[in-house]
Amino acid sequence: xxxxxxxxxxxQVLHVQDTHSGLRAIVALHSTSLGPAGGGCRLWSYxxxxxxxxxxxxxxxxxxxxxxxAGLKMGGGKAVVLGPVPADARLAVFExxxxxxxxLGGRYVTAEDVGVTVGDMKVVASRTKYVSGLSGExxxxxxxxxxxxxxxxxxxxxxxxxxxxxxxxEGLRIAVQGLGGVGGNLCRELAERGASLIVAxxxxxxxxRICDEYHAERTDVETVLLSDADIVAPCALGGVxxxxxxxxxxARAVVGGANNQLLSSAAGRMLFDRQITYAPDYLVNAGGIxxxxxxxxxxxxxxxxxxxxxxxxxRTVEVLTRSRQYGLPADVVADQMAADAIARART
Ligand code: NAI
Numbered sequence: 438x439x440x441x442x443x444x445x446x447x448x449q450v451l452h453v454q455d456t457h458s459g460l461r462a463i464v465a466l467h468s469t470s471l472g473p474a475g476g477g478c479r480l481w482s483y484x485x486x487x488x489x490x491x492x493x494x495x496x497x498x499x500x501x502x503x504x505x506x507a508g509l510k511m512g513g514g515k516a517v518v519l520g521p522v523p524a525d526a527r528l529a530v531f532e533x534x535x536x537x538x539x540x541l542g543g544r545y546v547t548a549e550d551v552g553v554t555v556g557d558m559k560v561v562a563s564r565t566k567y568v569s570g571l572s573g574e575x576x577x578x579x580x581x582x583x584x585x586x587x588x589x590x591x592x593x594x595x596x597x598x599x600x601x602x603x604x605x606x607e608g609l610r611i612a613v614q615g616l617g618g619v620g621g622n623l624c625r626e627l628a629e630r631g632a633s634l635i636v637a638x639x640x641x642x643x644x645x646r647i648c649d650e651y652h653a654e655r656t657d658v659e660t661v662l663l664s665d666a667d668i669v670a671p672c673a674l675g676g677v678x679x680x681x682x683x684x685x686x687x688a689r690a691v692v693g694g695a696n697n698q699l700l701s702s703a704a705g706r707m708l709f710d711r712q713i714t715y716a717p718d719y720l721v722n723a724g725g726i727x728x729x730x731x732x733x734x735x736x737x738x739x740x741x742x743x744x745x746x747x748x749x750x751x752r753t754v755e756v757l758t759r760s761r762q763y764g765l766p767a768d769v770v771a772d773q774m775a776a777d778a779i780a781r782a783r784t
Contacts, residue, residue: 438450438490441490441491441494443490443491443494443495443498444494445467445494445498447465447466447467447468447494447497447498448466448467448468448469448474449465449466449544450463450464450465450466450490450493450494451463451464451465451466451537451541453533453534453537455530455533455536455537457529457533458526458529458530458532458533459522459523459526459529459530460518460529460530460533460534460537461486461518461519462516462517462518462519462534462537463486463489463490463493463516463517463519464493464514464515464516464537464538464541464545465490465493465494465496465497465514465515465516466497466512466513466514466541466544466545467494467497467498467500467501467512467513467514468501468512468513468779468783469512469514469544470512470779470780470782470783471504471505471509471510471511471512471778471779471782472509472510472511472512473511473512473514473543473544473545473546473567474497474500474501474511474512474513474514474544474545474546475500475504475509475511475512475513475514475545475546475548475569475726475729475730475733476496476497476500476504476513476514476515476516476545476546476547476548476550477515477516477547477548477549477550477553477570478515478516478517478518478534478547478548478549478550478553478557478558478561479492479496479515479516479517479518479550479551479552479553480517480518480520480522480551480552480553480557481517481518481519481520481551481552482519482520482521483517483519483520486519489517489519492515492517493515493516493517496515496517496550497513497514497515498513499513499515499696499697499719500512500513500514500515500726501513501775501779502719502771502772502775502776502779503719503720503722503723503726503775504723504726504730505774505775505776505778505779505782506719506720506723506752506771506774506775506778507720507723507726507727507749507752508745508748509726509727509730510730510734511546511726511730512779514544514545514546515550516534516538516545516547518530518534518552518553520552527557528560531557531558531560531561532560532561532563532564534547534561535560535561535562535563535564535565535568536564536565538561538564538565538567538568539564539565539566539567541567543567545567546567546568546569546733547561547567547568547569548568548569548570548729549570555570555571555572555579555580558570558571559571568733569729569730569732569733570729570732571732575737576731576732576737576738576739576742577728577731577732577737577738577739577742577743578728578732578737580618581724581725581726581728581729582617582618582619582621582622582725583618583622584724584725584727584728584742584746585618585619585622585694585722585723585724585725586618586619586620586621586622586623586625586626586694586724587622587626587724587743587746588721588722588723588724588725588727588746588749589619589623589626589670589672589692589693589694589721589722589724590606590623590626590627590630591724591746591747591749591750591753592692592716592720592721592749592750592753593606593611593627593668593670593690593692593716594606594750595716595749595750595751595753595754595757596668596690596692596714596716596753596757597609597667597668597690599754599757599758600689600690600714600757601667601668601689601690601714603667605630605631606627606630606631606632607630607631607632608631608632608633609632609633609667609668610632610633610634610635610664610665610666610667610668611627611632611633611634611635611666611667611668611669611670612634612635612636612637612656612661612662612664612666612668612669612670612688613627613634613635613636613637613661613670613672613693614637614638614658614661614662614669614670614671614672614673614677614693614695615637615638615671615672615673615674615695616636616637616638616640616643616644616646616647616672617638617643617672617673619672619694619695619722620636620638620670620672620673620694621643621646621647623670623672623694624636624647624650624651624653625650625651627651628650628651628652628653633652633653633654634647634651634652634653634654635653635654635655635656635661635664635666636648636653636654636655636656636661637655637656637657637658637660637661638658638673639658662677662682662686662688663682663685663686663687664687664688665687665688666687666688667688667689667690668688668689668690668691668692669686669688669690669691669693670691670692670693670694671691671693671694671695671698672693672694672695673695674695675695675696675697675698676697676698676699676700677695677698677700678691678698678699678700678704678705678708678715679700679701679704680700680701680703680704680707682704683704683707683708683711683713684707684711686708686711686713688713689713689714690713690714690715690716691708691713691714691715691716692714692715692716692721693718693721693722694718694721694722695718695722696718696719696722697718698718699715699718699768702766702768702769705766705767705768705769706766708766709760709765709766709767714757714767715766715767715768716753716756716757716767717756717767717768717771719771720749720752720753720756720771721749721753723746723749724746724749727742727745727746728742728746731745755774756770756771756774759774
């Protein structure tokens, strides 16, 4: 395990098995230097347990960086449940997961991620208090995607002002790939501010709805990122910025909500060399975790959560300024800033 390429000095990696429910899970705690390791629980059918371990290691490190850069008092962690989970075992599986989280005594705080619902987290919450993303009674909470979309819009405003010489988003052409929770809410945010939209999704009903509501122009899922737009916003899949795609981009900036947009660091370098502004994904898409953390710590008044998300504007400016100053790609600068914040907390 210590030779695994995705192992990055993780503090603790727990393999969980519960023979009664059939639960098999891996909980990876990358760092608790800044606070309890925060990060969602993913349910996925991996090709083998090794792939699940790699995912847990990479995702938990990503959460450490995201939480550090967002200024949260949270470290980074992630749980992955090895699927498939039969429908009649789901309740027992998430109860057993709750027990496993509870045994960590607060070093890990879980929430929803891909394949896991608010209902599943309510089951986890019946066994442990170290869980968030439940309801938001009395403040911000529940579905994080509108909060994530707001953060993406703040980062776009920063990029527009500082790199595109545009005082606002009004009149800019913005292409959005993926119109789910994040992409759909982002279209609303952008349309409200007078941007014109080009959109694509594999789900044609979603495309219809967004085109109707916001007078968006539709395009193909294969070419949406290559649109003749000011900004492109990947809000579906990771790995979309490859060394093949970057040379074909026509936009002046990439600012989107999807996780892990860069397929390689070489693609990040190519963006920089082509003078296409890239706002690092985990900086831009932190709105959801900012809300989830506030819900956990009980500081989730709507006003305060929105003010915290609005700080993504200044952080984006800071990363882009340093990128230019040091002659380094923005993703490298963001990684360094996050790693420094974690190291400072450790010492
Ligand atoms: P979602 O599942 O609600 O939406 C994803 C959308 O992408 C769906 O409409 C789907 O049909 C579409 N899609 C799938 N493949 C596509 C393709 N090849 N081309 C175009 N569209 C395609 O997911 P959600 O929550 O909106 O998340 C989107 C991305 O943002 C993911 O990468 C997720 O990890 C990331 N993210 C989400 C956060 C949240 O608060 N929901 C927080 C941080 C990151």
